[in-house]
Amino acid sequence: MDDLDLRPRRTFAVISHPDAGKSTLTEALALHAAVISEAGAVHGKGGRKGTVSDWMEMEKARGISITSAALQFAYGDHVVNLVDTPGHADFSEDTYRVLSAVDSAVMLVDAAKGLEPQTLKLFQVCAHRGIPVITVINKWDRPGLDPLELLDSIEKQIGLRPTPLTWPVGIAGDFRGVLNRRTGGFIRYTRTAGGSTRVPEEHLDAEAAAAAEPDRWAEAQEGHELLSADGADHDQDKFLAGQTTPVLFASALSNFGVAQLLEVLLELAPAPGPTTAVDGGQRQPEDDFSAFVFKVQSGMDTSHRDRLAYARVCSGTFERGMVVTHATTGRPFTTKYAQAVFGRERTSVERARPGDIVGLVNASALRVGDTIHAGAPVRYPPIATFAPEYFATVSVTDTGRWKQFRKGIEQLDQEGVIQVLRSELRGDQAPVLAAVGPMQFEVVTARMEAEYRAPVRLESLDYSIARRVEPEQRDEVAALRGVEVMQRTDGVLLALFSDRWRLEAIERLNPHLRLEALVAG
Ligand code: GDP
Helix, strand or coil: CCHHHHCCEEEEEEECCCCCCHHHHHHHHHHHCEEEEECCCCCCCCCCCCCCCCCHHHHHHHCCCCCCCEEEEEECCEEEEEECCCCHHHCCHHHHHHHHHCCEEEEEEECCCECCHHHHHHHHHHHHHCCCEEEEEECCCCCCCCHHHHHHHHHHHHCCEEEECEEEECCCCCCCEEEECCCCCEEEECCCCCCCCCCCEEEECHHHHHHHCHHHHHHHHHHHHHHHHCCCCCCHHHHHCCCEEEEEECEHHHCECHHHHHHHHHHHCCCCCCEECCCCCEECCCCCCEEEEEEEEECCCCCCCCEEEEEEEEECCEECCCEEEECCCCEEEECCCCCECCCCCCCCCCEECCCCEEEEECCCCCCCCCEEECCCCCCCCCCCCCCCCEEEEEEECCHHHHHHHHHHHHHHHHHCCCEEEECCCCCCCCCEEEECCCHHHHHHHHHHHHHHCCCEEEEECCCCEEEEECHHHHHHHHCCCCCEEEEECCCCEEEEECCHHHHHHHHHHCCCCCEEECCCC
16 A cells, blocks of 8 residues: 555545536635546636536536546645536535535535535535534625624524634735634635735745734634634534534635635544444544445446446445455456546546545446445445425326336436335326436436437426325325325325425424424435
8 A cells, every 4th residue: 555545535525516616625625636537527617617517418418527526635735636526517416425425515605605504405415424524604705794694594494503713814805814723823815816826925924914914813813702702612512513613714716725625624624434334333544445426327338238336435445457345236246347436537446445435337237326345245224315396297208118217217316326115096107206306307217218219208296295194194294285295206295285384384284193394305
């Protein structure tokens, strides 16, 4: 093993709403650190480098990456893995699943907009999984909200106590730098041209800060003292327990705060820990190799049906060529030809350590949630399904292809591409597909045609919210006007509602009904 293999890992994802600056931050992080490898993580926007993997025609047409992948870089004496959370039109169940592969999350918030809906949904998944969250308030170089109000509204919406590590000197739009609340020093913001690799940060002590920015520094001091008096100081145990969130103020576009974020990730974010198996036992990072699949990507190469499975290493060392056991089937799975896709050109990775992400090619046996392992058997729990918000019926356009249609839908369901709902009322001809984002429907349509030669017709349904229903209340819920109850393949009964208002009205009128929200619902 070389030096990189032995360095401690930090594996995280950025959770944000479109336009908060995730791509900008990702690039800025990569600029600061030495990129080791990239698995199609960065969006090919606006003249930036394009995506690595071509994924079906529709991806090429859009020029964006549908896959969630990882960017790996070295910083300090660590190796950092940034796992991409696809957003924009790519928002899908995979976006949530990525969060099962990380040890911490960076919540990126636009200073002018505060918390936005997609961020909130992703946060709920983090909270559910117990993933510690670091908050970065971005775009502080532009006019924005008052910092105290911003923190207040974040606390109200997510229930975590913000504990700022830095405090802005100068209001949003008049950004002079930040007061480092842990050292009492001033990190001064020096404007640099966009894309410059120079770090726009200058470190001054309090005395020099007071001389440089007398009024603004005094104001920042006041804010800092107010926070301390209020008990809003960082507490590592509370952060790891998911009670507080450390906060940094940044301007990703000008690289300010990016080095600070890396330092915080190294210093405060958790290292890969033990992973709990289905039987309740725990696999320690230093135990035999094990990993679980959190994303499967199909049809990347149209010339042969290629299937790429992304797995997070939980324990031990992955070595290319090793034969591992596929826990679901008990069969051996060879990684000899399954070259790992790290790197721009699917170059192989020889070794991966706990916290790293490996991409396994030709992994047709692997499904989302599957475990692979060496040594003692282990099986990790399946990844949860998430609250769908888009619903459509699907039917085959050529009834002569009915068999292929059924097989295709069944497989896409198993792969976790889409959730499939059924009811006696609707019959088997046109099951309902449920998705977290509309792109999942496009994937179904494209794959049904390309892989199963069974073109389908989708008709969207006027529902946007689902709640879990207890079997004994099924009939009562189903009898309500404008509500439909369907069964998901995993047996869970879901009641579908047109919107939140309808749901709330029903809950008000029928307080005895147990309509349970699903994760991120
Ligand atoms: P994403 O959708 O979250 O990936 O957001 P992008 O990184 O594409 O950024 C969205 C827009 O915000 C782009 O025009 C960026 O140049 C801009 N942006 C990102 N970070 C900052 C920042 O710190 N300050 C300013 N002024 N603009 C920013």
